Amino acid sequence: MIRAGRLALGLSRASGNAGAFASAFHSSALPRGSWAGSDSPPFFVEADLREQFTKGGGKGGQGVNKSSNAVLLQHVPTGTAVKVHTHRALVDNRKEARALLRQKLDLKLHGADSKAGQQQSKLQRAKQTAARRAREKYGATEGKAAASAKADSSAQPPKAPAGRRNSAARVREQLAHLRD
Secondary structure, three states, rough: OOOOOOOOEEOOOOOOOOOOOOOOOHHHOOOOOOOOOOOOOOOOHHHEEEEEEEEOOOOOOOOHHHHHOEEEEEEEEOOOEEEEEEOOHHHHHHHHHHHHHHHHHHHHHHHOOOOOHHHHHHHHHHHHHHHHHHHHHOOOOOOOOHHHHHHHHHHHHOOOOOOOOOHHHHHHHHHHHHOO
């Protein structure tokens, strides 16, 4: 800690994260246990992470293929790993890898109660509501194309049982159907 006091610079005790620096302005305004602007608690400690930088790939040619800016981040206690190479900059990929790992661990630890699980159940409820409203409005669960295809198939004669039939028998059967 460089200075003590309300406008202290240095490691923040309020953040609970040893690597976070306190703001030079109003550091005491942060509530205890805040996660430096993040809306979710940290599910990992930096010491539990194994981080590797690998060469990227995909679009971008030689510049992308030669630079080691893809991030492979593994949470050692759970074995959960993510690989991120969406940005050109290594710093941006590191940030995104940590955010993605946090989401994965949240889903793994909390299941349906996690943020991603809640969003998924919300989407599922919205789809069910839309389907129910469509059934109420139109009456049928099938689309027009499926209903017309079903009506056309009822006019055709039933198909022959599975088995080996010579082509002459099939042609006779088709001609008999056309004569009727």
